[in-house]
Amino acid sequence: MDVFDQIIAGRLPAEVILRTDRVVAFLDARPLFPGHTLICPVEHFETLYDLPDDHYAEILTAARTVGLAQQAALGAQGTFIANNNVVSQSVPHFHLHVVPRSKGDGLRGFFWPRTRPSSEQLHAVAELLRAELAGAEK
Structure with a gap:
């Protein structure tokens, strides 16, 4: 049982700000900024790709709801x-x-180094992804 399972089960304390039958949102204990929130499915799924399709909309709706609350309240x-x-x-x-x-919050773009690939490099990667996606549709 991981730390989030323990929070969800009420075995570890957390500042829960939103909870439904399938989603829980609580403040990050080590936030980037005040209000930094984590949104998890109540049921344990390890990665994005393990989530059942019917969970995506509810999780994104919770993210939208929390983001709007951060704007209004903070x-x-x-x-x-x-x-x-x-x-x-x-x-x-x-x-x-x-x-x-x-x-001016100090967070600069993404958290990793950015590159400037050539148009040929972009095209080669796009071709690989398009081919994979076309194969996945069959």
Whole structure:
């Protein structure tokens, strides 16, 4: 049982701000900014790809609801929504980070180095992905 399962079960304390039968949202104990919220399915699924299709809409609706609350209650100007999947996933329980953002908050774009691939490199990667997606449709 991971730390999020324990929070969901009420065995560990957390500042829960939203809960439904299938989704729970609670404040991150180590936030980037005040109001940084984690949204998890109540049922244990390790990664984004393990979630049943019928969970996606409810999780994104919760992210939208929390993001709008961050704007209204905390004065956030925007929201950064992120998910680490396996690599850098600190808890093996699917969760979205909903991080309130404001201009000048110090967060610079994404958290990783950006590159400038050539149009040929972009095209080659796009071709690989299009071929995979076409195969998946069959």
